[in-house]
Amino acid sequence: MECGECLENISALIDGELNGFEQKQVENHLLACGRCKAVANQFRLLNFGIVHAVENIPAPSGLEERILLSIGLERQKAKKQFSLTSLFLILLVSPLLIFSSLIWRFVYLVYSTGTILGRAESVLLRFVPPATSWAIGIMAFFLIVGGVLLVRRLLKGFQFNEVFS
Amino acid sequence: MWARGWENAVTGFDFGLIKKLQAGNEQAFTVLVQSYAPYVYRTAFALLQDKNEAEDASQEVFLKIYRSIGQLSNPYAFQSWLKQIITHTCLDRLKKQHPTPTADSELDRAAVETSQNLDQHLIIQDALQRLSTEYRETLILREWQGYSYQEIAEMSGVPVGTVKSRIHTARMQLAKMLSDERP
Numbered sequence A: 001m002e003c004g005e006c007l008e009n010i011s012a013l014i015d016g017e018l019n020g021f022e023q024k025q026v027e028n029h030l031l032a033c034g035r036c037k038a039v040a041n042q043f044r045l046l047n048f049g050i051v052h053a054v055e056n057i058p059a060p061s062g063l064e065e066r067i068l069l070s071i072g073l074e075r076q077k078a079k080k081q082f083s084l085t086s087l088f089l090i091l092l093v094s095p096l097l098i099f100s101s102l103i104w105r106f107v108y109l110v111y112s113t114g115t116i117l118g119r120a121e122s123v124l125l126r127f128v129p130p131a132t133s134w135a136i137g138i139m140a141f142f143l144i145v146g147g148v149l150l151v152r153r154l155l156k157g158f159q160f161n162e163v164f165s
Numbered sequence B: 001m002w003a004r005g006w007e008n009a010v011t012g013f014d015f016g017l018i019k020k021l022q023a024g025n026e027q028a029f030t031v032l033v034q035s036y037a038p039y040v041y042r043t044a045f046a047l048l049q050d051k052n053e054a055e056d057a058s059q060e061v062f063l064k065i066y067r068s069i070g071q072l073s074n075p076y077a078f079q080s081w082l083k084q085i086i087t088h089t090c091l092d093r094l095k096k097q098h099p100t101p102t103a104d105s106e107l108d109r110a111a112v113e114t115s116q117n118l119d120q121h122l123i124i125q126d127a128l129q130r131l132s133t134e135y136r137e138t139l140i141l142r143e144w145q146g147y148s149y150q151e152i153a154e155m156s157g158v159p160v161g162t163v164k165s166r167i168h169t170a171r172m173q174l175a176k177m178l179s180d181e182r183p
Helices: A002-015 A020-033 A034-055 A063-099 A103-127 A131-154 A160-164 B004-012 B016-022 B026-048 B052-071 B075-096 B109-114 B122-129 B133-143 B150-155 B160-181
Strands: none
Touching: A002 A020, A002 A034, A002 B109, A002 B160, A020 A034, A034 B026, A034 B122, A034 B133, A034 B160, A063 A103, A063 B026, A103 A131, B004 B052, B016 B026, B016 B052, B016 B075, B026 B052, B026 B075, B026 B133, B052 B075, B075 B133, B075 B150, B122 B160, B133 B150, B150 B160
């Protein structure tokens, strides 16, 4: 092998890109030729130097914060798009709901419940003293608030994302 | 054989972090950014040789991760997936740039010129900057990213022979520049 041919293949040898026969030929030439061997050593040192040089490129201060900020903006944008899309779909679908019997059954249920509660209120006002009626109302209010607080406390720290994703 | 930059960057990686990321854990994303931002920036700067472009590319890389981490089925493939995202993001940006040799930017070069004690890595950074875009891109993909000639050929859309020739010429030019720098 001539020096010219060897020099052309030195990079490929260093990078492990030669086949067995080519590799043997170049290695044999390097054993015999000091000039080509010096080039091979120079390239090996150069490769080490390139990795070292890139490792030492200084990252600008505050880079992580700026990346996280751009992610935060992306997240806000995604939420906004999700809200707008949901709203648009609801507006698009809502006219169709008047044809749903389920919706009318729900409206009827609300109406019936209201009527029953109204009658119960009339009976209570007739037979129970106003003070007792107020006491029952206030107790019910505190029970609801206490119940909500209890549920919140029980679910505190629960990873919804990990469970439902 | 020395460890390539890529291998150094991923040593001791916590794969549980990927599962947390896929579950939408925001804290995990902060950890990922803090761990990888310097590596992503260095790779982008080595390829683009422009501070602002490298920072924009870094942001783009993490946005791509944020958007598509859910689609990564195998957490153990994260590292090569990240490497591909960085490389493709930078190569796309390079394609949009003018194909002329990179002009010297004021960055680092000024530091090299003003410094009395020239460190070897700064001299190599400066020499890399003076290489033409094609040579630098091919050499960085090989040396820093650890891609094979075949992979570089596929990414750059050139024959393997061209990759081999570019890497060899780039090394020859770098070696000459460095020997010229020596007194």
